[in-house]
Amino acid sequence: MDPLKKYHLSETSKIVSSSIPGEKSKALLELQKDIEGSIVSYPRSMPIAIKRAKGSIIEDVDGNQFIDFFGGCGVLNVGHGNDYVLDYVKKQQEELIHALDFPTENKLSLIKTILKKLPKNIQNDYKVCFGGPTGSDAVEAAIKLAKIKTGRDGIISFTGGYHGMTSGALAVTSDIGFRNNLTSLMPNVHFAPYNYSYRGELNESMGSKNDSIEYFRNLLTNSHSGVCKPAAILLEPVQGEGGNIVPEEGYLEELVQIAHENDVLVIFDEIQSGFFRTGSFLSFMNTKAVPDIITFSKGFGGIGFPISGLIYKKEVEAWGPAAHIGTFRGNQVSIAAARGAFDFIESHNIEEHTKNIGAYLTDKLIQLQAENPFIGDVRGVGMMIGVEFVKDRKTKEPFPEFIKNFRGECFKRGLLFEVGGHYDNVLRLVPPLITTHNIVDAAIVIMKEAMAVCMEKHLEPTFA
Structure with a gap:
């Protein structure tokens, strides 16, 4: 059985x-x-x-x-009502539920687990922070951090990308159907074609890795592209709402290299593709690409508990106390659920x-x-x-x-x-x-x- x-x-x-x-x-x-x-x-x-x-x-x-x-839109990674995870939840509910951003053994244990799940050669390069309870909150935080760090305010996102429904997250989401009735959102957002090998974006060939890479390179290096140097690029390593699109081998690595050559930060949105959804802890770990900032949410709550945050390089640290806050950041019960989900995944x-x-x-x-x-x-x-x-x-x-x-x-x-x-x-x-x-x-x-x-x-x- x-x-x-x-x-x-x-x-x-x-x-x-x-x-x-x-x-x-x-x-x-x-x-x-x-x-x-x-x-x-x-x-x-x-x-x-x-x-x-x-x-x-x-x-x-x-x-x-x-x-x-459907899995709760990619949230229920270890299933509905998983008894193993619920044991962690029930125990935590009896001890502490709301703690703002005060340190707790519960939270610090989760942070250490997250960092240990990264590739060994980069584990010590990153730190973790929690924001509001949704993926949109994480995207907003990532954009804010990139802008503060670089002093620039532009973002390059990608066609087919979905990043949330709050103002900034919606601005970097390509489907205009979500914002037809909104006359203004976050400014200075530009879109590049994602590597959609089955179906080209601008034409049949634009779906190929090489053509989409060259389009992106041109945005950053051609002084007549009309795009000023952005603070960051933002993309899903595997697109979700865009059609569960997996880019070709080498695509992410080349994007990251071009961005870094031009002093542009790289944000990977792992909200749907993360937490073992692709078999690896985070989907970028199926490649050799290394981002500067990673957003997480959805499956991290294991069985549907709301949680989100950032994993980012220490060298990107640029904000001070209260520069990004949220009353419900790092809810202790959600954190316990995440710990239970991590342990369940390992034990099974x-x-x-x-x-x-x-x-x-x-x-x-x-x-x-x-x-x-x-x-x-x-x-x-x-x-x-x-x-x-x-x-x-x-x-x-x-x-x-x-x-x-x-x-x-x-x-x-x-x-x-x-x-x-x-x-x-x-x-x-x-x-x-x-x-x-x-x-x-x-x-x-x-x-x-x-x-x-x-x-x-x-x-x-x-x-x-």
Whole structure:
């Protein structure tokens, strides 16, 4: 028996109501519509009211159980309600919950663990600070630190990048759909094309590593690029909302080298790709690139506790007391949850499991691609996987209509996942890292059934 099985409610979906959503969920969804603000988003595409969850399984108020390949938007790295982590949480709740930025053994122990998880040759070069509880807070702090350190205020971000919804974080997020109604945000932000090898940004070739690197180099070195020397560049080592895009080998290393040659700091946003999501502690550790500042959040809370902060080089230290604060920075219970998650990952060899189960899921998806002409690309690393749907594999025309239907059919059968990408045509999979082989098999069965139904709704194009 898989030793991780006990951390899940079950290993398959179970639909017991006559309709999805069920009657109890419908009632709560209607109540939510009446009394909660209209910014609510996830229940619009996954209309359920949740009662409980454990591991990779969510149960709604009607008793239906869903396989969760959404993972709380990449937060629940060691699963919902992990008992191992909850033991740390319960103990901490009895001792201390709120401590601002006073030192505690709990917090300093976590900091030491974080630093020890970095590559040995750079462990002593970094320090850690905590900010507000969300990833956006970490991005705001990273930008602020870079500006203070360099005395410059420009930021170069990358197309497809998502960094949060607060003013500064939104300004460096490329999707203008999030800010169409906002006339002003943080100024002096410029965007360079990310290495999206499957689909070029400006043209088909611009997706290649070399072309995107040269575009970036030109921004920093050409006096007629129109871009003054920035304080920093900011990017995700593996893009999340942009479509779970993994850059080509050597891309990050070259970006960092060019930035440093031009006295520009490098910020890696590891909010979604970090905390073992790719099999390594942080996704940049799959490469030889070394950033100056790293943002973290999401999975660091283990089972959904809010926490965020920075890991940055000591030489970047530039701010003094209270230069960046937050009443809820470094919440002691969230810190205890992070410590529990670190210990769980080590004791259950989750790093290796993530690599293995990620490869297993990817292989299954590649088999699905061979059976379906609308799947143009399957990509990913660890348990951060993207499946891109296209109308034709030669033209690569996005096919968001198909994935919308596919998602609905999967939902009715008990499988949850998010859709993203530049054209809302990418199935984004960020399941809990403790997902078992049986759960993957159950999810693939649902996908195959849903795919068969969706194929009947669309004309089948010629295979590429």
